[in-house]
Amino acid sequence: MNAPVESIATYNFAYLDEQTKRMIRRAILKAIAIPGYQVPFASREMPMPYGWGTGGVQVTASIIGPDDVLKVIDQGADDTTNAVSIRAFFQKVANVAVTTQTPKATIIQTRHRIPEHPLAEGQTLVYQVPIPEPLRFLEPRETETRLMHALEEYGLMHVKLYEDIATNGHIATTYAYPVKVKGRYVMDPSPTPKFDNPKMHMSPALQLFGAGREKRIYAVPPYTDVISLDFEDHPFEVQAFDKPCALCGAENVYLDEVVLDDRGGRMFVCSDTDFCERRREAGHGGEMGAPVEGEIG
Amino acid sequence: MSITEDDIPLLRVSSLSKSYGARVGCQDVSFELWPGEVLAVVGESGSGKTTLLNCLSTRLMPTSGTVSYRMRDGDWRDLYRMSEAERRFLMRTDWGFVHQNPADGLRMTVSAGANVGERLMAVGDRHYGRIRETATDWLGRVEIAEDRVDDEPRAFSGGMRQRLQIARNLVTAPRLVFMDEPTGGLDVSVQARLLDLLRGLVTDLGLAAIVVTHDLAVARLLSHRIMVMKEGHVVEAGLTDRVLDDPHAPYTQLLVSSILQV
């Protein structure tokens, strides 16, 4: 999988120049110091369009070293376009080792998922964030939302949840579900399913969030309280699935629906592809998939 | 009107001035407002009444002068020396602000229930059922049918929007409400209904209010006292009946004589 070494000479290590990395690292340090607070940074043009993870890529580029092992996932999968191209990018500009295995990675850049395999101390999870401002949809003025964060005026966040219940009878927000970090800042966890929210709470890993287009970085340091907002009479709940993964039989994991044919055939499989494969290698099987022999990826 | 003479004022305004460069917004305004008292500020467009209202409600910083407010705990606080956090807290708990255009005071894209419930959630109420019950109750008090609780104000008429705005402001039982031409953009028949509703609520809740209006009939119906403004100055002030029946200042006489009789 590693890219040819000779091409690295064209770029500084990890693409960004050192001054830019220092600027971003300062933003990251500030973000870690104030968990959940959105730190503005001078987001750079990256060789990919906005919306393809430019914020996450800049964060990763600023913290990655030659000894790091990088994993990139998109919606839990290691082999979708976004994940493949970002992985290839860092192979090319930083010549780092890459992996699909969660426990082996030191840095995991993610779009919309947190791996099922529990993260450990020393690992860093880098989120790609499209819209960092959780209050945006109810209060479009950035001057006002910044003030609301500063003054801890978060009633509006509950207005959103109230609307959910009024409209749907329950809190229908299933992704980008707002959380309160360390009892202070309300934060958008990026469009991860709310299923993953509990994994953010007291995680041993460092979680960094980069929004390239909106030029914001925020962070959740290891072992930090991350509480999903809710009502007393409508407490926060994660999604539950009726059946286990059709391929590996895993329960209590986040499943994707896969349409099999045009006659209504469908299956539910792990969204985290690496997790699913490791389980099948370990001898687990589901109703539509047998255990696999040998190593994949 | 539950006014007793030994009450202590709620608001003390002294020598309040606001200028925009060389232009005068309002000049040297002083008065006191007591709990349960409704003060109408009348004058034509550009007379400084809205500038005054915005300064009093801390939406605008005055050039000079002080405004003190007696907090619920009895402490007097200088409004312009409060922290922004305290001021904003005050504005969404102990105060209300009714805008002329309801769209300025409502969230047009969330339901009526959420509009009313927002202040409750802002002060920490976290029980959906209770919030909704309170919101529904308030809709009833402003004569909006309960089954509209989940509708967005975009689907409401102008009069309903204004009543919703009032409910949204009153749900935290504020002691002081600022109103900027509350009946301004409404049809006459809708105005009458709103005025009557406001009059009832102000009396029942013992609200103090400062109502900016150019409509002397609104002032007569709602207020105990009137302040007449012209070119940024208070030209006359007093008991509403007295100012309207026996106007002293030339400008007040002009205003009173300009009312169309039906």
Added chain:
Amino acid sequence: MPTPLVVSDVAKSFTMHLQGGIALPVVKDVSFALKAGECAVLGGPSGAGKSSVLKMLYGNYAVDTGQIIVDHKGELIDMAGASPRTILAIRRDTIGYVSQFLRTVPRVSALDVVAEPLVALGRNRDDARDKARTLLSRLNLPERLWSLPPATFSGGEQQRVNIARGFITGHPVLLLDEPTASLDAKNRAVVVDMIAQKKAAGVALLGIFHDQDVRDVVADRMIDVTRFAPERAAA
């Protein structure tokens, strides 16, 4: 006999700024006192300033000079210099007023218009309405009108609502501005009766009555307003 209201040396003029600032003197040297349990009547031709005197006593008109001392809950207060809040308190507790015309409020029923002064005094709303019913029926206002806002009532009907509203409380001083002007003989008699009851209860009344027979029956004393005419005072 207590004297709840004393007027001394009151003068009133209007300055008409829209007519080049000319001063229109209305009354001068107004001095009289009202005793509890009596009904005094302001007399004099139209334009002599009878209504102006009543309006000064109720605070609608400011006075230029002089004093209007009222016994407000045991305290003697000069209304001429009193703050708006004080005037409102005096109106609530001490001085009642039946005006010539009813200032109608949209949508409020006749019953609640009448009950309101009692409610303002802190009385239970149901009790206040009961008392309002008693008064309206005594004044022969048809029951079907009670729940309607008086805006569309005839002059006589509005007048009776107005009277009931003024008489519902036990204010120690009651000002009456032509309360019987648009009433028929039957209802005039009711009002005369009600005034007598107020007197018996120790209320001091001051009224303007155009109606000679009513005046003759209720008046204990005539205060001739022409005495206070500015021209005469100057002469």
